[in-house]
Amino acid sequence: MKFYNRGKELKNLEEIENSSKISSKMTVIVGRRRIGKTKLIQEAYKEKIYLFVSKKNEVLLCEEFISIIQYALDVKIFGQITKFKDLFEYLMNLATTKPFTLVIDEFQEFLQINDSIYSDMQNIWDKYKDNSKMNLVLSGSIYSLMKKIFEDKKEPLFGRANNKIHLKPFTVKTIKEILQENYPEFTNDDLLSFYILTGGVAKYVEILVDNSAFTLDKQLNLIFDEYSLFLEEGKNLLIEEFGKEYTTYFSILSLIASSKTARVEIESILGKNVGGYLDRLENEYTIIKKVKPIFAKEGSRTLRYEIIDNFFNFWFRFIYKYKSAIEIENYEYVKDIVNRDYTTYSGRFLEKYFIEKIKLSNQYSDIGTYWERRNENEIDIVGVNDDSKTMLIAEVKRRAQKIDINKLQEKATKLVSKHKNYEVQYLGYSLEDM
Numbered sequence: 001m002k003f004y005n006r007g008k009e010l011k012n013l014e015e016i017e018n019s020s021k022i023s024s025k026m027t028v029i030v031g032r033r034r035i036g037k038t039k040l041i042q043e044a045y046k047e048k049i050y051l052f053v054s055k056k057n058e059v060l061l062c063e064e065f066i067s068i069i070q071y072a073l074d075v076k077i078f079g080q081i082t083k084f085k086d087l088f089e090y091l092m093n094l095a096t097t098k099p100f101t102l103v104i105d106e107f108q109e110f111l112q113i114n115d116s117i118y119s120d121m122q123n124i125w126d127k128y129k130d131n132s133k134m135n136l137v138l139s140g141s142i143y144s145l146m147k148k149i150f151e152d153k154k155e156p157l158f159g160r161a162n163n164k165i166h167l168k169p170f171t172v173k174t175i176k177e178i179l180q181e182n183y184p185e186f187t188n189d190d191l192l193s194f195y196i197l198t199g200g201v202a203k204y205v206e207i208l209v210d211n212s213a214f215t216l217d218k219q220l221n222l223i224f225d226e227y228s229l230f231l232e233e234g235k236n237l238l239i240e241e242f243g244k245e246y247t248t249y250f251s252i253l254s255l256i257a258s259s260k261t262a263r264v265e266i267e268s269i270l271g272k273n274v275g276g277y278l279d280r281l282e283n284e285y286t287i288i289k290k291v292k293p294i295f296a297k298e299g300s301r302t303l304r305y306e307i308i309d310n311f312f313n314f315w316f317r318f319i320y321k322y323k324s325a326i327e328i329e330n331y332e333y334v335k336d337i338v339n340r341d342y343t344t345y346s347g348r349f350l351e352k353y354f355i356e357k358i359k360l361s362n363q364y365s366d367i368g369t370y371w372e373r374r375n376e377n378e379i380d381i382v383g384v385n386d387d388s389k390t391m392l393i394a395e396v397k398r399r400a401q402k403i404d405i406n407k408l409q410e411k412a413t414k415l416v417s418k419h420k421n422y423e424v425q426y427l428g429y430s431l432e433d434m
Contacts, residue, residue: 001182001206003043005174006036009165013044013137016163020135021099024092026125026160028150031167032309033141033237036202040167041103041137048101048137049073049091053109061113062087073100084110085120092128099133107138108145118149122156142241144284169200169309172356176434178205183214188431190214196349197223199310204230220338223319224331231326234315241285245277250320252277253307256288257316261304278305287312294368294382295418302373310349317345343398351380351396354429358383364392370415377411381429384422391419394427403428 016025031037041050049072051065059082066077066087075094081087091102110117125136138161140146150161170178175195179186186194193216198204207229208214213222223230242249252274255266266274281288282305292303307313318338319326325333338345351369359367364383371378383392393415395408405426416424 001178001209003039004178004202005170006040006043006167009040009167010044012163012165013040017045017101017135020101021133024095024125024129024132024134024136025162026129026136026138027163027165028146028161029137029139029165029167030143030146031141032143032201034201034203035167035169037139037141037167038105039202041105041139045101045103045135045137047072048103050103050105053104053106053113055109055112058082058084058114073098084114084117085124088121089124089128092124092132092134095132095134096128099135101135101137103137103139105139106141108140108142108149111145111149119156122160125160143286144241147284169198170202170205171200171360172353173360175200175205178209179214182209183212186214188434189216191434192346192350192353192431193219195353196310196346197314201309201311204311216342220335224326224335226329226331230315231319234312234320238287238312248272248274248277249281250316252281253287253312254316254320256305256307257313258321261291261306263305266305291369293370293372294366294384295370295415302371310352347396347398350398350429350431353434354394354396355381357434358392370412372414377414379408379411379415382415384419389422391416391422391424392427393424394429396429398431400428400430400432403430 013027016027019025029037029041041048049069051068053061056064062081062084065084066081069075069087069091070077073094077090081090094100128134140149149155150157150164152158172195175198176191179191179194183190194205194208194214197219198208208219208222211218211222213219222228238249239246248270251270252266255269260266260269263274263278266278278288282290287308288305289308290303291306292300296302307316318334322334322337325331355367355369358364358381363385365386367381367383369378369380370382379393380396381392381394383394384390393408393412395403395405397403405428408426408428412424412426416422
């Protein structure tokens, strides 16, 4: 699959590279695994030293890195270097006379190899950065660890990065463009399933495109297969994040994916206090977020939890939940469940799709959903522009025929009464509007 839609990031990286020719610059690139960080780096820098931090002994890692550096820079490194700090100092010193880009991928893995590397790098960076010309790019996939390394005031590399790029999934606009280019005859049902299953994560998009899996049936056949990457994906990506308590985290995420979105519901099912787990899932791991009714007060307890990543939501809802059937390779059983529940399940993501699409229009200062106590008068989308005093109130249904604007106006009575000076537009969105 060709490289898509990272123009803003590429321009940013090019500007940083140019400024590093005056004095060294440190850039941190973060984002979940499979999001396309390495491809972005490859696209941005045709000439670079690329070092991947694998889980091996520091001596062996240095031996591997020396070979790469000698080839990339056409230099000879004499003597035996067995500590990364010595290799990094060699490179920083070399950069005083020779500008170059150094990429260190999976940078957080140094924690497992030798955690003193970060303080050593800090000292060396501070010593050389003003008089050297290195474009240092540090990339990592375990967001919680990368955040700790660079944003925790107690950590040696706190405040050292000049730039940070948090790589996000493709927008709904880009997802649609990819589908148009690779499968021009797509239907909006195809677009919705493509969005639900990939969430715009570059690797998943690439796998579906490369396998011509553009319809729900083909996508499910690809996912539920003994050789599928997807079956172990959630486990492989998140166990390292969560550590030994992963079973509790997985149970919470499975419940949220199955629409048990209130803390009291989760605690009643699991029989334990989950406040700390929810807090870490939200603030440390950034896997879930709180969703409150738009205009809710800061301390409002009227809230739900939502898994941010579309694929993780699908994985916990249909793969983790039915792992017993998957273990015995009864894939037809699970596919039947997906197909049975798909209309209801996809409806939630159709709402999410339109919220993301409306955000891209930049018409509103705030966009969200709305509901009142006991989940009454729920409204799918509310957008407000406080400057122009305009408000959008919208209902989302798969089929346009099911949209009832009169009923929508009734549900919005209390909401509109609090915004008497606003011009209100009532709209319905369906698959036809994607």
